[in-house]
Amino acid sequence: MENINAKASRRAKSESRWAYLMVAPTVIGLLVLNIYPFLDTIKLSFSKTRPFGLYELRGLENYIEMFSSAEFWRANLNTLYFCVLTVPIGLFLSLVVAVMLNAKIKGRTAFRAIFFLPMVVAPAAVAMVWKWMFNTEYGIINTLLHSKINWITDPNIVMVTCAIVAVWSAIGYDAVLLLSGLQNISKSYYEAASLDGATKLQQFFHITLPMVSPTLFVVMIMRLMSSIKVYDLIYMLVEESNPALNKAQSLMYLFYRESFVTGNRGLGSSVVIWTVALIGAVTAIQFWGQKKWVNYEV
Amino acid sequence: MSSSLERSRKIRTAGIYAFFVIGCIVMIFPFVWMFLTSFKTVEESMMIPPDILPKSWQLKNFTDAMASLPFLALYKNTALMVFWRVVCAVVFSSMAGYAFAKLKFKGKNVLFSLVLIQMMLPSQIFITPQYQMLAKLGLTNTVFALVFPGIVSAFGTFFLRQAYLGIPDEIAEAAYLDGCNQWQTFVKVMAPLTKASMAALAVFTAVFAYGDLMWPLIVNTDLNMMTLSSGLATLRGQFSTNFPVMMAGSLLAMIPMVVLYLFFQKQFIEGVAMTGGK
Numbered sequence: 001m002e003n004i005n006a007k008a009s010r011r012a013k014s015e016s017r018w019a020y021l022m023v024a025p026t027v028i029g030l031l032v033l034n035i036y037p038f039l040d041t042i043k044l045s046f047s048k049t050r051p052f053g054l055y056e057l058r059g060l061e062n063y064i065e066m067f068s069s070a071e072f073w074r075a076n077l078n079t080l081y082f083c084v085l086t087v088p089i090g091l092f093l094s095l096v097v098a099v100m101l102n103a104k105i106k107g108r109t110a111f112r113a114i115f116f117l118p119m120v121v122a123p124a125a126v127a128m129v130w131k132w133m134f135n136t137e138y139g140i141i142n143t144l145l146h147s148k149i150n151w152i153t154d155p156n157i158v159m160v161t162c163a164i165v166a167v168w169s170a171i172g173y174d175a176v177l178l179l180s181g182l183q184n185i186s187k188s189y190y191e192a193a194s195l196d197g198a199t200k201l202q203q204f205f206h207i208t209l210p211m212v213s214p215t216l217f218v219v220m221i222m223r224l225m226s227s228i229k230v231y232d233l234i235y236m237l238v239e240e241s242n243p244a245l246n247k248a249q250s251l252m253y254l255f256y257r258e259s260f261v262t263g264n265r266g267l268g269s270s271v272v273i274w275t276v277a278l279i280g281a282v283t284a285i286q287f288w289g290q291k292k293w294v295n296y297e298v
Numbered sequence: 299m300s301s302s303l304e305r306s307r308k309i310r311t312a313g314i315y316a317f318f319v320i321g322c323i324v325m326i327f328p329f330v331w332m333f334l335t336s337f338k339t340v341e342e343s344m345m346i347p348p349d350i351l352p353k354s355w356q357l358k359n360f361t362d363a364m365a366s367l368p369f370l371a372l373y374k375n376t377a378l379m380v381f382w383r384v385v386c387a388v389v390f391s392s393m394a395g396y397a398f399a400k401l402k403f404k405g406k407n408v409l410f411s412l413v414l415i416q417m418m419l420p421s422q423i424f425i426t427p428q429y430q431m432l433a434k435l436g437l438t439n440t441v442f443a444l445v446f447p448g449i450v451s452a453f454g455t456f457f458l459r460q461a462y463l464g465i466p467d468e469i470a471e472a473a474y475l476d477g478c479n480q481w482q483t484f485v486k487v488m489a490p491l492t493k494a495s496m497a498a499l500a501v502f503t504a505v506f507a508y509g510d511l512m513w514p515l516i517v518n519t520d521l522n523m524m525t526l527s528s529g530l531a532t533l534r535g536q537f538s539t540n541f542p543v544m545m546a547g548s549l550l551a552m553i554p555m556v557v558l559y560l561f562f563q564k565q566f567i568e569g570v571a572m573t574g575g576k
Contacts, residue, residue, distance in 0.1 A: 016403035018480035026394035027409050029450030034416045037427035044426060097321065103314050111318045113563045114325050120559040120566060121329075122509040124527040125548040128534065129332040132541045138344045140331060168324070176567055177574045200310075222574070229420050232511040236531060239538070252422055252512075260516050265426050272423050279420060 045269035055266070062270040072271065074246055075254040076278075078159060082234075082250060083227040085163035086170075091220055093167065094174035099208065101175060102182045112179070115172035123169065127236030130165045152237060155247035162234050162248060169233070174219050181215025182208065210295040217294045221286055228279050231256065251275045336360070336545040343542050359546035366536055366543075367529050368522050369550055375518075376525045377554075378441045380507045383448035387503045388496050391451050395458030396484050400470060410459075416452035422512070429516055439520040447513060454499050457573060461495035462488065494572075501562075501569030508555055526551040 045062055047055040066072050101112050118126055133140050134151035142149060151161045189207045198206070231252035238248040240257070249257075251271060259268030335343055336359050337352040363369070397403070398410050424447065432443050465488060473487040474480075489496075514528040524532065533547045559566050 012402065015401050015480060019397040019401035019403035019406075022393040022397040022401070022484070023409055025390045026450045026452075026455050027412060029390065030412045030416055030452060032431075033428065033447060033450060034419070034424055034452070035412060037424040037431075038415075038419060040427035040430075041423050100314050100317055100321075103311075105311060105314055107318075109564075111322065112567060114322045116567055116570075117325060117329070117556075117559070119570065120505060120508075120555045121552045122511075122527045122530070122555070124509075124511055124530040125552045126328075128530060128544050128548040129328045131534075132335065132545060133328060133331060135541065138346065138348070138541070140348060143347060168328075172325070173570065173574070176571045180571050225420070229422065231422075232509070232527075235511065236534065239534065255422060256512060256516075259426055260429075269426060272426075276420060276423055 041269045041272060044266055045273045047266045049263065049265050058266070062266045065267060066270045066274065071246065071249070072254065075249050075251045075271075078248060079228055079230070079250045081159050082163060082166070082230055083224060085160065086166045086227050087220065087223050089163075090167045090170055090174065090223060091216065094171050094219070095178055095212075095216070097171060097175040098178035098182055099204070101179050112172075112176065115175055117172065118169040119173045123232040124236050126169055127165065127233050130161075130168075131237055134161055153242060153244050155244040158238060158242075158244040158248040162230075162237055165237065166227070166230065166233055170223065174223065177219050178212060178215055181212045185211045213294045214296060217286075217290050221283060224282060224286065225279055228275065228282065251278075332545045332549055335542050336549050338542050340540055340542055359542040360550065362537075362540075362543045363533065363547040363550060367533055367547060369529075371522045372524055372526050372529045372551075373554065375441060375444060375523060376508065376527075379444035379448075379514075379525060380504050382441070382445040383507045384500045384503045386445070386449050387451040387454040388500055390449070391454030391458045391499065392489055392492065392496065393484070394455045395460075396462050396488060398455065399459045399462035400465075400467070400488070401480070413452045413455050417456060421447065425513065425516065432517060439518050439523040441523075443517040444514055444523075444525060446517070448503070448507060451499075451503065453573075454503070457499055458492060458495055461492040465491050497565060498569035498572040501566055502573040505555075505566070505570065526554075 043057075044055065046057055046059060048058045048061065050056055097115055101108050101115075131152065134142075136142060136148060136150050136153070139151070141151070149157060152158055185208065189211070190203055193203050193207060229252050230250045234248055234250055234253055235256070238245055240261070242248070252275065255268050255271040255275070258271060259265045334350065334352060337355045337357075338349075339352075339356070339358075342349060342352060394413075398406065398413075428447055429438075432438050432446060437443050437446075469491070470483050470488060473483040478486065509527060510525075511527045511531065514525040515531060518524055518528065521529070521532065530547055530551050533544060537543045537547075
C-alpha cells in the first residue's frame with residue numbers, strides 16, 4: 001500500500017516537473033514579450049519622452065493632449081467610418097458567397113480558392129495594385145467609369161476607397177469561415193421545409209440565417225476587431241504626403257506616426273491604450289447585443 | 299410538375315454560375331492587371347484608353363525593381379522570418395498546449411490566464427516596448443528582430459491545447475504503462491495525433507507573418523534587412539508615379555506565397571478555417 005502511494009506521488013512529482021519544463025518557453029516568452037510590454041505601454045502612456053531614450057512620468061499629460069487633439073478625434077471618426085463601411089457590407093457579401101459555395105455545383109473548390117486568394121497575398125501588394133487601378137488619370141477604374149474621381153486624394157472619398165479594398169480582401173476569408181458554419185446545418189431541416197412548401201428564400205431566412213448566426217457572430221466580432229485595428233491597407237494606399245491623410249488616418253495609423261515617425265512614444269501609447277479600451281467596449285456591447293439575434297438553441 | 303421543378307433547378311444553377319463568374323472576375327482581375335502592367339513601359343501604362351496587353355513583353359520593370367530593392371535579401375529575410383515563427387509557434391505551443399491540457403501541476407490556471415490575457419490584447423499594445431527592448435540590446439536590423447514578437451504564440455498554445463483536450467487520456471496512460479516517460483509520451487504518441495492542428499497553426503502563422511507590415515517597418519529600417527512587405531512600402535515611396543515598376547515589385551513579392559498556395563490550396567483554406575472557426 002505504502003509502496004503504491006510512494007509510486008503515485010513520485011509519478012505526480014515527475015509529471016509536474018515535466019509540465020513546468022514544457023510550459024516554460026511559452027510562459028517566459030509571454031512574460032517578456034507580452035506581459036512586461038503591456039505594463040510598460042501603460043507606464044509610457046503616462047510619460048514623456050526625453051533624449052537618450054529616457055522617460056519622465058508626467059501623469060495624465062498625454063491623455064489630456066490626446067483628448068484635446070482634433071487629429072485624434074478625427075482618427076476616431078475615421079476608424080468608426082471605416083468599420084461602418086466595411087463590416088455590414090463585408091459580412092453580407094461573405095454570407096452570400098458562402099451560401100453560393102454551399103450549393104452543390106461543379107467547380108466550387110476552384111471558386112472557393114479564387115475568393116480566398118487575396119488572403120495569401122501580402123496586404124502591401126494588394127494595396128499597390130488597387131492604388132494603381134484607382135489612379136485618377138490613368139487608373140483602369142476611372143477609365144471604365146468614364147470618370148475623373150480622385151479616389152485616393154479626395155478627402156471625402158478616400159475612406160470609401162480603403163473600404164472597397166478591405167472588403168475585397170476579406171471576403172474569401174470570412175466566406176470560408178461562414179461556409180464551415182453552413183455545412184454544420186443538418187440537411188433534414190431543408191428537406192422538411194421543402195415538403196412543407198417553403199421557398200428557397202423562406203428557407204434562407206427561417207433556417208439558414210438562425211442556424212448560422214453563432215458563426216456569423218464570431219466572424220462579426222473578429223472583423224470588427226480587425227477593422228478597429230486597421231493600419232496596413234490604409235498606410236499603403238494613403239502615404240503621409242497625401243492631402244487626404246487627415247480623413248483616412250485610422251487610430252493605429254496615428255499610433256504608428258506618433259510613436260515611430262514623430263517619436264512621441266508617450267502619446268502614441270495613450271492612443272493604443274485608448275484603442276484597446278475601445279475594442280473592449282465594442283466587444284462587450286456585441287456580446288450583450290447577441291442575445292437578441294444569435295441562436296444557440298440547436 | 300417534375301419538368302417545371304427541373305427547369306427551376308436549372309435556372310438556379312445557371313444563376314449561381316453567373317454569380318461566380320462575375321465574382322471570380324472581380325477577384326482575379328486586379329492580379330491580371332498587375333501582371334499585365336508589370337510588362338508595360340510607363341508610357342504604355344499611361345495610354346488613354348489603355349491597351350490591354352503590353353506591346354512587347356519587356357522585363358525592364360523587374361530589373362528596375364530589383365535594382366532599387368535587394369529582392370534576394372528580402373526573399374531570404376521573409377523566408378527566415380516565416381520559417382522561425384512557424385517553428386517556434388508549433389514547437390513551443392505544442393509543448394505548452396500538451397502540458398495545459400493533459401498534465402497536473404500547481405499554478406496551471408494562473409499560468410494559462412497569461413495565455414488568455416495575451417489573446418485578448420491587440421498586438422499593437424506590445425510593439426513600442428518590444429521595439430525598445432531590441433533597440434537597447436542593439437538587435438534591430440536582424441532576422442532575430444523580425445522573429446522576436448512571434449517566438450511564442452498564445453493563440454497557438456490555446457489552439458493546440460484544444461486539440462490535446464480532444465484526445466482521450468487513456469492513450470497517454472497506455473503509453474505511460476508501456477514505459478514511456480512524459481516527454482516520450484508527448485513526442486512519440488500524443489504530438490503525432492495533432493498533426494492536422496499543427497499544420498493549421500503553421501499555415502495560419504505563415505500567412506500572417508508574411509503579410510505583417512508594421513513590425514518589420516519599425517524594427518528593420520536597413521534596406522537589406524527588410525521583408526517583402528516592408529520593402530514594398532519603401533518602393534512605393536521611391537516610384538510613386540512609376541506604376542509598372544511598382545506592379546513588378548508587387549508581383550515579385552507575392553509570387554512565393556501564391557506558388558505555395560497553388561500547391562497546398564486545400565491545406566491553406568482548411569488551416570485558416572480551422573484556426574478561425576475556433
